[in-house]
Amino acid sequence: MSTRKPTSFEKTVPDYRRRIVWIFSIPLKITIRSGYAMWVQDKESRQLNTKPIPRIQGRLPGNLDIEWRVMKSFKGDYILQGFADLPREHNTTILNTRFFWDDQIISMDEGVTYSVFFTGFSHLKGGYSGINGCKRVICGGHLINYSYTYAFSGFFEPDYSMEDNAWKKSRAIARPFFSKDHISDVDIFERTSIITLDLFAVRSNKGRPIDIQDLVSRFTLDSASEFLFGRRLDTLSRPLTEPGKVKLGLKGSILIDRSDEFDVFTEAFGRVAVLMTQRGAQGPTWPLLELFKDLTEEPIQVIMNWLDPLVKVTLKKKMKSLGTVPETKDAIFLDFLASQTDDFEHIRYELVTYLIASRDTTETLLTFIIYFFALYPNVCERLREEILTTFGPDQPPSYDKLKGLKYLHRWSLAHLVMFPPVIPTSNRPIHFPRRTQRYNLWEKNEDEFLPERWLDEKTLTNVNSTPFMYCPFSGGPRNCIGQGFAFNETAYFLVRLLQRFKAFKFAPRCQPTGSLPDPVWKRKPGRQSAEQIVPAINMTIHSKSSD
Numbered sequence: 001m002s003t004r005k006p007t008s009f010e011k012t013v014p015d016y017r018r019r020i021v022w023i024f025s026i027p028l029k030i031t032i033r034s035g036y037a038m039w040v041q042d043k044e045s046r047q048l049n050t051k052p053i054p055r056i057q058g059r060l061p062g063n064l065d066i067e068w069r070v071m072k073s074f075k076g077d078y079i080l081q082g083f084a085d086l087p088r089e090h091n092t093t094i095l096n097t098r099f100f101w102d103d104q105i106i107s108m109d110e111g112v113t114y115s116v117f118f119t120g121f122s123h124l125k126g127g128y129s130g131i132n133g134c135k136r137v138i139c140g141g142h143l144i145n146y147s148y149t150y151a152f153s154g155f156f157e158p159d160y161s162m163e164d165n166a167w168k169k170s171r172a173i174a175r176p177f178f179s180k181d182h183i184s185d186v187d188i189f190e191r192t193s194i195i196t197l198d199l200f201a202v203r204s205n206k207g208r209p210i211d212i213q214d215l216v217s218r219f220t221l222d223s224a225s226e227f228l229f230g231r232r233l234d235t236l237s238r239p240l241t242e243p244g245k246v247k248l249g250l251k252g253s254i255l256i257d258r259s260d261e262f263d264v265f266t267e268a269f270g271r272v273a274v275l276m277t278q279r280g281a282q283g284p285t286w287p288l289l290e291l292f293k294d295l296t297e298e299p300i301q302v303i304m305n306w307l308d309p310l311v312k313v314t315l316k317k318k319m320k321s322l323g324t325v326p327e328t329k330d331a332i333f334l335d336f337l338a339s340q341t342d343d344f345e346h347i348r349y350e351l352v353t354y355l356i357a358s359r360d361t362t363e364t365l366l367t368f369i370i371y372f373f374a375l376y377p378n379v380c381e382r383l384r385e386e387i388l389t390t391f392g393p394d395q396p397p398s399y400d401k402l403k404g405l406k407y408l409h410r411w412s413l414a415h416l417v418m419f420p421p422v423i424p425t426s427n428r429p430i431h432f433p434r435r436t437q438r439y440n441l442w443e444k445n446e447d448e449f450l451p452e453r454w455l456d457e458k459t460l461t462n463v464n465s466t467p468f469m470y471c472p473f474s475g476g477p478r479n480c481i482g483q484g485f486a487f488n489e490t491a492y493f494l495v496r497l498l499q500r501f502k503a504f505k506f507a508p509r510c511q512p513t514g515s516l517p518d519p520v521w522k523r524k525p526g527r528q529s530a531e532q533i534v535p536a537i538n539m540t541i542h543s544k545s546s547d
């Protein structure tokens, strides 16, 4: 008898024979659920003396007309423009889109962000929450919303759905690993950045361009896998994307001939990330489009098959050593988890979750930083000066000295304002305190990239006194656990990069067709006119991919 667990899809649509009934019951369920939810919200809002959050009233049921417009804007407009226009059109700073009859709240209010992350955190069912209060991306995008719900709420293993207690337990187990002791070990970054930069040097010495997004994504995946599993996925040894031999993939360029690009694990991992994003775009209708086959089942199986032996061996080692795993400073995350729990599924689930959370985010930050090196060479020069003064041309950076790089840290902060890799979102009903305000980090020139603004003590005091104006790592009990790791990784790589390379140039002729900004962008207001690539979203922010 099979002991296989039901997949997320099977849980949603439990029995093949019931599928027909299930399909026909959808409209009825939606009408009842949606009407009831709105009634409850309005009633609670009156009781709590709060303002109800304005709801979009489209012409079509489920606001499909507006959803359609937003989706269309994803293809040609500036990043998240379709979402950004909505609050403006409704003359508000917070709005409930009610796309597909679901609550999806977008907000630019620092007060709302604060209430969601802190004061209202425990009221949010299912845990996943957050509204972005940062300066320019005014919405918790619908796409990110769903994909992250899946990523962190038991998408891989339904049993670990992040209900409050399970999430708390899991966070409490992992938390000590992210203490200074563990994340101050920079050896992994040294090994991986040297391999990465050697590849870079081979190309640049021959005057050949390189796809930074591709290279950096391998650096972050190899570093994260070594940190988490103690085994580098070694994507850096696989063929890199080559100008002229690429097309647009779902996330940046991919090789036209992909036969030898990645091993099965990396391939499956990438496929799941893409599927999660697609499901996000499809909203609650995704099970309809996968009615006869759960498309994630196969790649998830590949991932699990790859991880199973690693986890089994670690737990066996623990048994042999009478239940203890040496908890040293150098322990990898897998060993650390095994020292805290014997729960095989918990460990497996955590490894995948952390790999997803750590790879794409830091990749985005590094990609956009290097993109900005090419856009703003004078800022790059200043940063390089700081690095060379501190470490000289080849000294490997130590953890303590990395922390002292003032300009580098401010530069990273400035990036996280411009292009926050993750956009925390909420699709839970919340109430809107009567007095919320929209803060702006800067009074003027908000779209200009000026890292020196972060050197200004007045700005820092302003940000520190209203932290939810700017929260790329989210805030409150569910903020990013890997923030310190991400900063070290980014800083380490940048030091090693700028010790070896002086300046960066675009190679627009090598970009795949369709990946360059439309010439009309030059006449658009704000940041859009400065872009040399097309920023897009697919779970995290990245440079343009196929539609």
Ligand code: HEM
Pocket (backbone or CB within 6 Å): 129, 130, 148, 152, 171, 353, 354, 357, 358, 359, 361, 362, 365, 420, 421, 422, 423, 424, 425, 471, 472, 473, 474, 477, 478, 479, 480, 481, 482, 483, 485, 486
């Ligand atoms: C620049 C890099 C990063 C950024 C901008 C970032 C941002 C975020 C944000 C905004 C959240 C909250 C998501 C939400 O509320 O929707 C989050 C959660 C999380 N991040 Fe990060 N992250 C980064 C790197 C990392 C790294 C390197 C790791 C692991 C090594 C990591 C692990 C996690 C985990 C596990 C969570 C879920 C925490 C929980 O639910 O308790 N992140 N991150």
